[in-house]
Amino acid sequence: MSIADKILDQKPNAPVRTSITQRFFQRKAGVTAFTIFILVVLMALLAPWISPHDPNFVQLANTKAPPSAEHWLGGDSAGRDILSRIIWGARTTLFGAAITIITALAVGVTTGVMAGFFGGLVDRVFSWLSDATQAIPGMIILLVVAAGTRSNFPILMATVGVFMAPGYFRITRSATLAIVNEPYIDAAKVAGLTAPRIIARHVLPGIYAPIIIQTALAAGISMGIQAGLQFLGVGSANTPSWGAMMNEGFRFMLTNPTLLLWPSAALGITIAALATIGSTLAEVVRVRTPVVSETEGEDDKDWDPAQGTGAFAHDKNEAIVRLKNLRVFYQNGDEQKTVVNGISFDVKPGEVLGIVGESGSGKSQTIFSLLNLLPKGGKYVADQIEIAGKNVNEMTGKDRAKILGSQLGYIPQEPMSNLDPTFTIGHQLTEPLRLVFGQSKAEATAKAKALLARVGINDVDRVMKSYPHQISGGMAQRVLIAGAIAGQPSVLLADEPTTALDVTVQAEVLELLRELQQEFGMALILVTHNFGVVADICDRVVVMREGAVVEMGEVEQIFAQPKAQYTQDLIDASLDGTLSRKDLDASETSNVHILKTAGGGQK
Numbered sequence: 025m026s027i028a029d030k031i032l033d034q035k036p037n038a039p040v041r042t043s044i045t046q047r048f049f050q051r052k053a054g055v056t057a058f059t060i061f062i063l064v065v066l067m068a069l070l071a072p073w074i075s076p077h078d079p080n081f082v083q084l085a086n087t088k089a090p091p092s093a094e095h096w097l098g099g100d101s102a103g104r105d106i107l108s109r110i111i112w113g114a115r116t117t118l119f120g121a122a123i124t125i126i127t128a129l130a131v132g133v134t135t136g137v138m139a140g141f142f143g144g145l146v147d148r149v150f151s152w153l154s155d156a157t158q159a160i161p162g163m164i165i166l167l168v169v170a171a172g173t174r175s176n177f178p179i180l181m182a183t184v185g186v187f188m189a190p191g192y193f194r195i196t197r198s199a200t201l202a203i204v205n206e207p208y209i210d211a212a213k214v215a216g217l218t219a220p221r222i223i224a225r226h227v228l229p230g231i232y233a234p235i236i237i238q239t240a241l242a243a244g245i246s247m248g249i250q251a252g253l254q255f256l257g258v259g260s261a262n263t264p265s266w267g268a269m270m271n272e273g274f275r276f277m278l279t280n281p282t283l284l285l286w287p288s289a290a291l292g293i294t295i296a297a298l299a300t301i302g303s304t305l306a307e308v309v310r311v312r313t314p315v316v317s318e319t320e321g322e323d324d325k326d327w328d329p330a331q332g333t334g335a336f337a338h339d340k341n342e343a344i345v346r347l348k349n350l351r352v353f354y355q356n357g358d359e360q361k362t363v364v365n366g367i368s369f370d371v372k373p374g375e376v377l378g379i380v381g382e383s384g385s386g387k388s389q390t391i392f393s394l395l396n397l398l399p400k401g402g403k404y405v406a407d408q409i410e411i412a413g414k415n416v417n418e419m420t421g422k423d424r425a426k427i428l429g430s431q432l433g434y435i436p437q438e439p440m441s442n443l444d445p446t447f448t449i450g451h452q453l454t455e456p457l458r459l460v461f462g463q464s465k466a467e468a469t470a471k472a473k474a475l476l477a478r479v480g481i482n483d484v485d486r487v488m489k490s491y492p493h494q495i496s497g498g499m500a501q502r503v504l505i506a507g508a509i510a511g512q513p514s515v516l517l518a519d520e521p522t523t524a525l526d527v528t529v530q531a532e533v534l535e536l537l538r539e540l541q542q543e544f545g546m547a548l549i550l551v552t553h554n555f556g557v558v559a560d561i562c563d564r565v566v567v568m569r570e571g572a573v574v575e576m577g578e579v580e581q582i583f584a585q586p587k588a589q590y591t592q593d594l595i596d597a598s599l600d601g602t603l604s605r606k607d608l609d610a611s612e613t614s615n616v617h618i619l620k621t622a623g624g625g626q627k
């Protein structure tokens with residue numbers, strides 16, 4: 025049995041991380057707070073059965089009475105049973121908090137996710153609305169709403185929810201921004217899933233933790249505001265509530281302090297329990313923080329954008345992809361950084377084109393432009409991008425999205441981060457088949473299993489049920505290859521597909537790509553920094569440096585007679601390891617020859 029077979033046959037690792045729930049209940053403070061909160065909830069739900077008296081029944085003999093066997097907490101200023109009113113008051117308090125939280129969640133989370141996911145104008149409009157809401161004095165608005173609605177309790181609490189929505193908005197927006205750049209979200213887009221589906225299935229499951237923490241804290245704050253309103257006399261006098269009881273107790277604080285003590289204790293304990301639940305959750309959850317991408321801050325090179333580099337190698341009707349004068353920019357304030365300086369190339373069906381170059385030469389940006397998935401802030405322009413005979417520059421965003429998965433398949437650099445950790449492999453493979461290609465569950469499952477078997481996975485049933493962390497990196501890359509070929513695309517774009525893999529698996533994955541490319545007659549555009557890989561499987565190669573094409577041609581010709589010293593350096597570094605990639609990056613002296621397209625270089 026080969027090493028690769030052993031890797032493929034290995035059993036999924038047992039999950040090493042305990043779940044959030046387990047970690048929460050390992051903390052005493054969390055358990056105590058949760059128990060108290062559940063008791064309050066039970067008290068509210070069971071009020072009609074456990075309340076010893078009618079909360080509104082007036083018994084004059086019980087006026088301001090001290091605790092007794094019949095009235096455990098005594099009587100209030102009107103002779104009503106305090107314990108019964110505390111029990112029924114829990115209902116009012118929880119009901120009010122629930123309305124507030126539901127409103128805040130509906131407004132804050134929806135707008136936060138949309139702002140983070142779509143960015144641009146949507147983000148600016150919602151951020152402005154959120155800031156504006158925070159600038160409005162909430163208590164004054166509440167008093168106005170109370171006057172206008174005759175203290176309608178649900179409307180008042182919903183208004184409180186609107187004022188709490190910006191808190192949710194901020195948290196949700198930043199959590200979404202952090203997740204929306206994860207490669208598995210790009211992978212979902214490439215698979216052709218719609219934005220609502222990606223949000224529901226891939227974004228929300230990744231951001232729920234901070235939302236739950238915020239909810240625990242917001243519920244406590246909402247109860248405090250609610251009690252404050254009732255304390256000010258807003259609300260019905262007949263409905264027992266902790267705030268109204270505190271109002272009454274405050275008036276007799278000097279003569280009968282227990283009238284204030286009991287409702288304050290009930291409210292204080294409940295709010296403290298919720299705050300403890302929130303802070304314990306925050307401790308046990310490792311909330312994701314946005315990954316800030318590093319920019320090198322290099323000045324633009326002095327390129328002539330009209331000239332560009334590279335050339336077409338095939339006639340127009342032969343090529344499946346034609347890319348002419350592609351330029352990619354990043355806007356940083358007033359400054360524009362150009363990372364791809366007008367490159368051109370083409371590829372025909374069944375051809376393997378390597379794009380090779382040092383780190384930062386613009387290889388990935390070129391691939392992302394073809395996919396229309398440049399990171400935030402990135403923009404491309406091209407004189408022409410033709411995929412399968414269609415000019416994508418003339419397509420609507422929707423039509424452009426449709427060619428992902430069906431015409432263009434994508435295999436990323438890091439297999440693990442391109443799989444959603446919250447779903448099984450089976451789910452992630454069948455979801456696009458069902459939603460994009462309209463297959464039934466049974467058809468999609470059969471197809472996913474066949475694809476897994478085709479990419480060399482032995483124990484298909486087990487892998488279908490496994491989560492990404494339960495399979496090896498090599499298996500994960502095979503799964504992504506299976507996903508990329510599921511829609512039988514005409515062109516497969518592979519961005520350094522073996523870089524993150526164990527050296528023993530790299531050759532097998534490359535071999536698999538070559539096999540699949542031949543079997544399906546696809547074009548393969550393979551990004552790599554390694555000329556060894558180019559020699560292994562490519563027919564032609566484009567050599568890139570600093571966003572330009574240094575030279576391009578048939579692999580044999582480039583190996584035999586590289587025109588640029590830079591190409592020679594890359595070949596030497598890849599084949600005999602004398603020069604590391606780092607050395608190449610640092611090399612100031614390389615004699616870079618740029619092939620200008622001007623003068624009839626393009627067919």
Ligand SMILES: Nc1ncnc2c1ncn2[C@@H]1O[C@H](COP(=O)(O)OP(=O)(O)OP(=O)(O)O)[C@@H](O)[C@H]1O
Nearest residue numbers: 317319320354363382383384385386387388389399
């Ligand atoms: N989000 C971004 N904002 C600004 N500049 C960026 C961003 N992403 C990439 N760049 C810049 O674009 C240039 C090309 O990056 P690209 O990822 O295409 O390089 P690459 O050739 O694929 O390198 P590698 O082999 O390291 O992936 C680099 O200078 C990089 O700093």
